[in-house]
Amino acid sequence: MSTEQDVLAVAARAREASYALAQATRADKDRALHAMADALLARGEEILAANAEDVERAEADGTPANIVDRLRLTPERLDGMAQGLRDVAGLPDPVGEVVRGSTLANGLELRQVRVPFGVVGMIYEARPNVTADAAGICLKSGNAVLLRGSSSARSSNAAIVAVLRDAAEAAGLDADAVQLVPGDTRDSVKALMRARGYVDVLIPRGGAGLIRSVVEESTVPVIETGVGNCHVYVDRAADLDKALAIVLNAKTHRTSVCNAAESLLVHADVAEEFLPRVTAALQEAGVTVHGDPSFQALDGVLAATDEDHGQEYLSLDISAAVVPDLDAALAHIRRFSSQHSDAIVTEDQTAARRFVAAVDSAAVLVNASTRFTDGGELGFGAEIGISTQKLHARGPMGLPEMTSTKYVVTGDGHVR
Numbered sequence: 001m002s003t004e005q006d007v008l009a010v011a012a013r014a015r016e017a018s019y020a021l022a023q024a025t026r027a028d029k030d031r032a033l034h035a036m037a038d039a040l041l042a043r044g045e046e047i048l049a050a051n052a053e054d055v056e057r058a059e060a061d062g063t064p065a066n067i068v069d070r071l072r073l074t075p076e077r078l079d080g081m082a083q084g085l086r087d088v089a090g091l092p093d094p095v096g097e098v099v100r101g102s103t104l105a106n107g108l109e110l111r112q113v114r115v116p117f118g119v120v121g122m123i124y125e126a127r128p129n130v131t132a133d134a135a136g137i138c139l140k141s142g143n144a145v146l147l148r149g150s151s152s153a154r155s156s157n158a159a160i161v162a163v164l165r166d167a168a169e170a171a172g173l174d175a176d177a178v179q180l181v182p183g184d185t186r187d188s189v190k191a192l193m194r195a196r197g198y199v200d201v202l203i204p205r206g207g208a209g210l211i212r213s214v215v216e217e218s219t220v221p222v223i224e225t226g227v228g229n230c231h232v233y234v235d236r237a238a239d240l241d242k243a244l245a246i247v248l249n250a251k252t253h254r255t256s257v258c259n260a261a262e263s264l265l266v267h268a269d270v271a272e273e274f275l276p277r278v279t280a281a282l283q284e285a286g287v288t289v290h291g292d293p294s295f296q297a298l299d300g301v302l303a304a305t306d307e308d309h310g311q312e313y314l315s316l317d318i319s320a321a322v323v324p325d326l327d328a329a330l331a332h333i334r335r336f337s338s339q340h341s342d343a344i345v346t347e348d349q350t351a352a353r354r355f356v357a358a359v360d361s362a363a364v365l366v367n368a369s370t371r372f373t374d375g376g377e378l379g380f381g382a383e384i385g386i387s388t389q390k391l392h393a394r395g396p397m398g399l400p401e402m403t404s405t406k407y408v409v410t411g412d413g414h415v416r
Helices: 003-021 026-042 044-060 065-071 075-089 129-140 151-170 186-193 208-217 240-252 268-284 326-336 349-358
Strands: 098-103 109-116 119-124 144-148 178-180 201-205 230-234 261-267 288-291 317-323 341-345 363-366 403-410
Touching (some): 003 144, 026 151, 044 075, 044 151, 119 186, 129 144, 129 151, 129 178, 144 186, 186 208, 201 208, 230 326, 240 268, 240 341, 261 268, 261 326, 268 288, 268 317, 341 349
Parallel strands (some): 119 144, 119 201, 230 341, 261 317, 288 317
Antiparallel strands (some): 098 109, 109 403
């Protein structure tokens, strides 16, 4: 068979599996999720051995360290994947939830209820933990899932999916509710993007090039998870100790993720005091600062270009600039932000309210690190991605965001 036929074959099986999964009870799904979590740990050596092949291949190919970090699994990360599945099992089942309901004047009973999408396609890069997260969230929300990870993680993903399928089947669900899309070439990605009628929605998760390609080329509806050029703005009324802690956490806690800070803005009124402190602290943590002339007056700071200010580094780099006022900070963010997560540090509630109202991002944070834009941190359990678009879902996508709705109209012989 051709690559397209191979992909459509697994998509057809996913479609069949989705019918029964949509009717599964919460107990059925939770039992499967716990079985999947147990199996990840029980067969951890098998998964880690497969992952070691991917990591060795990536390092031999000269893959950047931040990408290798995303790719690498450890026993601790495997524990986190299993705990993520258990966390999802502990969350309320969104399927069947009544979003709104009423009795109409003519006596008809109207309910809008949550239902699964059906079949979800995931196209993602490097991070094999996404394989388990996506499978778990899709299963709990009643969706079959087709997983197309990058070729760099093919051994890891194949091992993880094999474990998850075996566990789901042993728990009484159709194994085809979780499938790996066949093929390592772009042809398989293209076939998945054109599988309209088999796949209900696609979610790309990765770099700007991948997301743009899927959005522009797919005939299947797409929920866009965007890149993260996240800003931290230190206002004139900021507590500078808080500001220093927030900037360091947002930039250095984990650099290879989309909610890491990539840009720093500092109000001119506090620049003289704050710039030497924050620059020294960042450099001590290994961060290269790409700054405007005010920052360049400090040792070791590189000159920043517009490209630097618009960059999602995913590394120990940050762009930095001094702004004369809040309006200038807002203008800079409007120009360069990817509308993912942007934060203000201030003790001035008027400035905070203006910032929240004016910044058009999926998450706006006040006196908190951008690293909190995360489904787990916000209490949603494992997330399938962070949407930066405005239709259907925006921000961290948990279980409710993985459903659509339908209307149930109940009458008693009513005719129009």
